[in-house]
Amino acid sequence: MRTDNYITVALDGTGGDNVDPQSVASAVRFATVFEPKLKVIVYGDKKLQTALESQKISPDRYQFEYAPVVIAQDEEPRKVISGFLNSAMRLAIEAVKDKKASVAVSSGGTGPLVCLSRHILGVIDSVRPALCAKIPAGPGRYSLMLDLGANALSGSEDMYEFALLGSAAYKSMFNTDRPRVSILNVGTERNKGSAKVKEARDLVESNSKINFVGFVEANNMFCDYADVIVTDGFTGNVALKAAEGVASVFLNAHGIKKFFSMLARPDWLEPWQYNGSMLLGVDGLVVKSHASAGKEAVAVALVQAYKLARQNIVENIKNELKKA
Amino acid sequence: MRTDNYITVALDGTGGDNVDPQSVASAVRFATVFEPKLKVIVYGDKKLQTALESQKISPDRYQFEYAPVVIAQDEEPRKVISGFLNSAMRLAIEAVKDKKASVAVSSGGTGPLVCLSRHILGVIDSVRPALCAKIPAGPGRYSLMLDLGANALSGSEDMYEFALLGSAAYKSMFNTDRPRVSILNVGTERNKGSAKVKEARDLVESNSKINFVGFVEANNMFCDYADVIVTDGFTGNVALKAAEGVASVFLNAHGIKKFFSMLARPDWLEPWQYNGSMLLGVDGLVVKSHASAGKEAVAVALVQAYKLARQNIVENIKNELKKA
Numbered sequence: 003m004r005t006d007n008y009i010t011v012a013l014d015g016t017g018g019d020n021v022d023p024q025s026v027a028s029a030v031r032f033a034t035v036f037e038p039k040l041k042v043i044v045y046g047d048k049k050l051q052t053a054l055e056s057q058k059i060s061p062d063r064y065q066f067e068y069a070p071v072v073i074a075q076d077e078e079p080r081k082v083i084s085g086f087l088n089s090a091m092r093l094a095i096e097a098v099k100d101k102k103a104s105v106a107v108s109s110g111g112t113g114p115l116v117c118l119s120r121h122i123l124g125v126i127d128s129v130r131p132a133l134c135a136k137i138p139a140g141p142g143r144y145s146l147m148l149d150l151g152a153n154a155l156s157g158s159e160d161m162y163e164f165a166l167l168g169s170a171a172y173k174s175m176f177n178t179d180r181p182r183v184s185i186l187n188v189g190t191e192r193n194k195g196s197a198k199v200k201e202a203r204d205l206v207e208s209n210s211k212i213n214f215v216g217f218v219e220a221n222n223m224f225c226d227y228a229d230v231i232v233t234d235g236f237t238g239n240v241a242l243k244a245a246e247g248v249a250s251v252f253l254n255a256h257g258i259k260k261f262f263s264m265l266a267r268p269d270w271l272e273p274w275q276y277n278g279s280m281l282l283g284v285d286g287l288v289v290k291s292h293a294s295a296g297k298e299a300v301a302v303a304l305v306q307a308y309k310l311a312r313q314n315i316v317e318n319i320k321n322e323l324k325k326a
Numbered sequence: 327m328r329t330d331n332y333i334t335v336a337l338d339g340t341g342g343d344n345v346d347p348q349s350v351a352s353a354v355r356f357a358t359v360f361e362p363k364l365k366v367i368v369y370g371d372k373k374l375q376t377a378l379e380s381q382k383i384s385p386d387r388y389q390f391e392y393a394p395v396v397i398a399q400d401e402e403p404r405k406v407i408s409g410f411l412n413s414a415m416r417l418a419i420e421a422v423k424d425k426k427a428s429v430a431v432s433s434g435g436t437g438p439l440v441c442l443s444r445h446i447l448g449v450i451d452s453v454r455p456a457l458c459a460k461i462p463a464g465p466g467r468y469s470l471m472l473d474l475g476a477n478a479l480s481g482s483e484d485m486y487e488f489a490l491l492g493s494a495a496y497k498s499m500f501n502t503d504r505p506r507v508s509i510l511n512v513g514t515e516r517n518k519g520s521a522k523v524k525e526a527r528d529l530v531e532s533n534s535k536i537n538f539v540g541f542v543e544a545n546n547m548f549c550d551y552a553d554v555i556v557t558d559g560f561t562g563n564v565a566l567k568a569a570e571g572v573a574s575v576f577l578n579a580h581g582i583k584k585f586f587s588m589l590a591r592p593d594w595l596e597p598w599q600y601n602g603s604m605l606l607g608v609d610g611l612v613v614k615s616h617a618s619a620g621k622e623a624v625a626v627a628l629v630q631a632y633k634l635a636r637q638n639i640v641e642n643i644k645n646e647l648k649k650a
Contacts, residue, residue, distance in 0.1 A: 076515045151512050155520040188475050188563040191400045196479040196560050220567035221574065233564075236520050239512040240561050241568040243544035248572040250545065 008041050009311045011304055012094040012103035015046030016072045017110025017291075021300075027053035029300035033308070034063045036301070040308045043103055045069035045090035069093045075111030082114045083121050091115065095122045098286040104311035105287035107278070107303050115290055116152045116281060123286035126316075127323050129163045130156065131283035132235070133290060134171060135242070136306075139226035146172050147223070147231040150279055151239035158201035161185065161232050165206045167282040168230035169213075170322030174315045176229070180213040184228035186237060187217035202232070211326050220244075278303035280310060287316050332365050333635045335628055336418040336427035339370030340396045341434025341615075345624075351377035353624035357632070358387045360625070364632045367427055369393040369414035393417045399435030406438045407445050415439065419446045422610040428635035429611035431602070431627050439614055440476045440605060447610035450640075451647050453487045454480065455607035456559070457614060458495060459566070460630075463550035470496050471547070471555040474603055475563035482525035485509065485556050489530045491606040492554035493537075494646030498639045500553070504537040508552035510561060511541035526556070535650050544568075602627035604634060611640050 071089035132149035172181035277299035291303035395413035456473035601623035615627035
């Protein structure tokens with residue numbers, strides 16, 4: 003739905019660990035104020051409907067759809083695919099399939115979200131979809147990192163596909179010709195690491211369209227060493243959470259140290275700025291918001307989804323994969 | 327060598343990315359001042375000998391052995407085993423084998439160090455050796471984490487052995503009966519993660535002597551969630567380096583932010599306090615110091631090695647493994 007130059011985002015308003023209706027509603031309000039060309043279809047329960055009404059958002063900027071069914075984080079894939087017909091997550095993804103929305107946003111479980119997205123939207127060129135996030139790489143600079151957990155474990159051929167997907171996404175998002183691609187490893191030397199990362203390296207190096215700049219170690223993840231950091235879903239998820247864990251130790255300091263910590267924190271590390279991972283590789287745009295995201299973070303995910311849709315990122319990725 | 331209640335540490339004075347002789351020499355001085363019952367045999371080149379002499383350390387507290395050969399970080403295992411007879415790393419480990427020292431300390435490459443230690447000292451009960459570090463878990467609290475990269479990748483049975491080794495080491499180091507053991511995973515639910523971590527979980531749970539408390543996510547690594555955190559060598563290395571990476575972003579802030587950052591940093595996060603990983607599972611005590619460790623960190627590794635030797639940790643681990 004891009005009538006009148008508007009972009010419509012379909013929001014699953016039910017997912018997440020501690021999503022309360024007021025937070026979701028105020029995130030919708032914030033995002034629509036921030037982006038004048040953004041419309042939101044919100045799927046959720048009666049409480050969310052009431053919360054949205056209390057926010058006095060202009061009625062031509064959002065639409066509520068009653069979808070009270072929630073899919074548990076660890077629901078079995080088989081049941082996710084065949085059931086939950088009236089769930090907010092399923093209806094948000096179907097809205098993308100049916101062109102009622104340009105992108106779906108959900109804070110629900112990664113497992114169900116990936117499973118339903120693949121099932122409803124299909125995948126591009128039989129690739130294995132991956133979760134890809136913008137991570138900080140210095141003031142005003144970003145890298146893309148994938149996979150962050152769409153797959154419990156991925157092999158070297160999957161990682162080769164992640165390099166293609168990440169490279170295509172980076173080109174589309176940052177208007178660059180040859181983004182620097184690296185693979186996360188335990189060392190930078192060629193003989194370091196597991197057989198899997200070495201095989202992935204060989205595959206990536208065999209394609210001259212990929213600008214491979216070598217292995218990167220996790221301590222250099224946030225150092226602008228590369229534009230695209232490729233890893234398997236297990237390692238990527240652990241690496242990003244370990245980073246979050248340390249950041250929160252700093253931020254959860256007590257008393258005077260907490261005060262200094264807030265003054266010390268580089269602005270570009272504010273974690274809520276980076277909410278909203280794309281599910282790359284499915285034939286439609288799906289953005290995952292952090293399960294424990296606060297209202298600012300949900301608003302950021304909505305705006306991020308809006309921008310990605312405005313860039314036609316899925317079409318751009320399809321075109322790039324044809325060339326690769 | 328434990329004559330007169332002294333503990334002797336054999337130090338490879340050559341390894342590391344930026345180990346300069348003055349740093350090594352002043353680390354030796356600092357450690358011998360800090361621990362009055364510590365003696366050091368230092369293996370290295372003429373420059374190191376000169377640096378040591380300039381430190382005016384009491385001659386009954388250290389001994390210099392000329393061993394100028396350095397083993398490169400990424401030297402081939404085959405060559406490491408058969409060659410480098412006069413290398414500081416090899417001679418330090420041989421000193422442990424020959425009971426001239428109770429423990430060897432090296433800042434050299436992980437690959438050569440693990441390879442030579444296994445070759446010279448042998449392994450206990452055919453286990454797969456793992457690098458194990460004390461990581462911060464709050465003020466005055468520590469967890470042990472392993473493997474941190476002794477193995478490029480480890481399977482579920484290896485991870486079961488790491489649980490036994492870590493548990494035995496924790497008992498010896500902290501005098502606890504039933505240390506809490508967890509496995510690093512992408513979620514805490516039983517159905518989350520790779521087949522490997524689930525198999526490792528099943529193996530660990532099948533042994534009632536191990537006090538398994540479930541999966542832990544990387545954002546809770548430093549939260550005292552468990553006493554022992556088990557992971558494969560690839561994931562563990564990435565997780566710890568990602569954590570270091572974020573910490574250094576905070577610490578490398580510029581200008582006024584750097585000042586606030588120093589005030590904000592919790593004391594118990596000072597990274598040099600945690601230098602010195604044990605290589606568990608070999609039949610002799612070997613401690614790896616961080617390759618880019620400064621002089622404080624090398625001194626901490628020497629003191630850490632001294633304390634581990636004083637506790638007879640290798641004998642304790644052997645006894646524990648017999649019971650398991």
